[in-house]
Amino acid sequence: MIQNLTEHDREQLQEALGKSGQKVTPQREAVFTVLLAQRDHPTVDEVFQRAREVMPGLSLATVYNCLETFVGCGLVRQVNHERESTRYCPNLAPHAHFRDKATGRVHDIELPPEVLKSLRSILPPGFDSEVIEISFHGRAQSGEPTSN
Amino acid sequence: MIQNLTEHDREQLQEALGKSGQKVTPQREAVFTVLLAQRDHPTVDEVFQRAREVMPGLSLATVYNCLETFVGCGLVRQVNHERESTRYCPNLAPHAHFRDKATGRVHDIELPPEVLKSLRSILPPGFDSEVIEISFHGRAQSGEPTSN
DNA sequence: CTTGCGGATTAGACTCATTCTAACTGATTA
DNA sequence: TAATCAGTTAGAATGAGTCTAATCCGCAAG
Numbered sequence: 120m121i122q123n124l125t126e127h128d129r130e131q132l133q134e135a136l137g138k139s140g141q142k143v144t145p146q147r148e149a150v151f152t153v154l155l156a157q158r159d160h161p162t163v164d165e166v167f168q169r170a171r172e173v174m175p176g177l178s179l180a181t182v183y184n185c186l187e188t189f190v191g192c193g194l195v196r197q198v199n200h201e202r203e204s205t206r207y208c209p210n211l212a213p214h215a216h217f218r219d220k221a222t223g224r225v226h227d228i229e230l231p232p233e234v235l236k237s238l239r240s241i242l243p244p245g246f247d248s249e250v251i252e253i254s255f256h257g258r259a260q261s262g263e264p265t266s267n
Numbered sequence: 268m269i270q271n272l273t274e275h276d277r278e279q280l281q282e283a284l285g286k287s288g289q290k291v292t293p294q295r296e297a298v299f300t301v302l303l304a305q306r307d308h309p310t311v312d313e314v315f316q317r318a319r320e321v322m323p324g325l326s327l328a329t330v331y332n333c334l335e336t337f338v339g340c341g342l343v344r345q346v347n348h349e350r351e352s353t354r355y356c357p358n359l360a361p362h363a364h365f366r367d368k369a370t371g372r373v374h375d376i377e378l379p380p381e382v383l384k385s386l387r388s389i390l391p392p393g394f395d396s397e398v399i400e401i402s403f404h405g406r407a408q409s410g411e412p413t414s415n
Numbered sequence: 416c417t418t419g420c421g422g423a424t425t426a427g428a429c430t431c432a433t434t435c436t437a438a439c440t441g442a443t444t445a
Numbered sequence: 446t447a448a449t450c451a452g453t454t455a456g457a458a459t460g461a462g463t464c465t466a467a468t469c470c471g472c473a474a475g
Contacts, residue, residue, distance in 0.1 A: 176453095180453075180456090202347060215389065220397075228390060234386060241379065242376060246406075250403070255394070256396065257398065258394075289422085311462085326426070328425060329423080331463080
C-alpha cells in the first residue's frame, strides 16, 4: 500500500533533481515514493520489490541509478553497516544509526547539535570533514518502536 | 622489511588466542606481525601480499581466517567505509577513523572519554550499544602524517 | 613407532551486491 | 523527419568475501 507523493514531496523531488540538471521521471518518482512510504532503511532489493508493485517493468539497474542520483543530489542518505547491503534513508536531519543485533533493523537516533559539535572538535587541525557517520550496534529492547 | 614480534607482542597474541581456546600458529604469527609492522589499516589483500613476503606458501583463505580470529578475540578491529574492502587495525584504544577522500588513506583520530560519553548519552532508554563506530570522510591537508 | 584425532590450512569453487555495457526508448531540438 | 541526449533496460562482468572438501600437522593413546 504505497501512497502517492504529497504536493510538498513532489516539489522537493523536482527541486533537488532540477538543481543538478536532472529530470523527474516516472521511475524516479516511484522509487522516491517507496522511500517515503516506509521509512525503514530498505536495501536496494527491498526498494526494488516494493517499487515493482507499482511499476512492474522497473529494472533493478534503474533502482540503483535512481538511488545513486538521489544520494548525489542530497535527497537521501546511504547507510552502511559492516559489509551488509547498503540501505537508504530519506531522513536528512543529522542523526546517528543504531543497528539492532537481534533483528538487523536500523533505527535513527537523533543527534543534538552540541554532540555533533563536540565530535567535530576531536579532529586535529588540517582535517576537514564533510561527512560524519556514527553507528551503534547492539540490542534494542522494544517491540515495534522508531522505524524512522 | 618486517620486524619480528617483540616479546610483549608475542605474549599478547598468545594470551588473547589462549583465552578463546586457540593456538598460536606460524601463520597467525605472520599475520599479526604484518599488522603491527605497518599500522596503515591494510585490506585483507594487502595483509596477504605483505605476509607472503615472509611466508610464501600462505593462502588468502588463511589470512581471512586469521583476521577473523583476531577480531573474535579482540586483538584487532575491523574498519569499514561505505562498501569498500574491509580494513584492519590493531589500535585497541577508543578512536574514530578519518578517511581521506583524496588518498583513500585512513587515519586514527583519538576519541576523548568525555566525547565518547556524550555520544553514548544520545541513545534513548532501551538501546544498549556494544560497539560505536565513528567515521569522518573528507580531506586531510598533510604530507605524510599519522598513519596510525 | 604408528595410529587416530582435531584444529588449522589450503586451493578452488561459489555467492551475491554492485557495476558495467550495449542496446533501446521517448521526449526535445534542429 | 532526423539527430540528439538523458534515462532505462537486461544481462554480463566484477570482486570481496564465504564455503567446501581435501590435506597437513602436532599430540596423545595404544
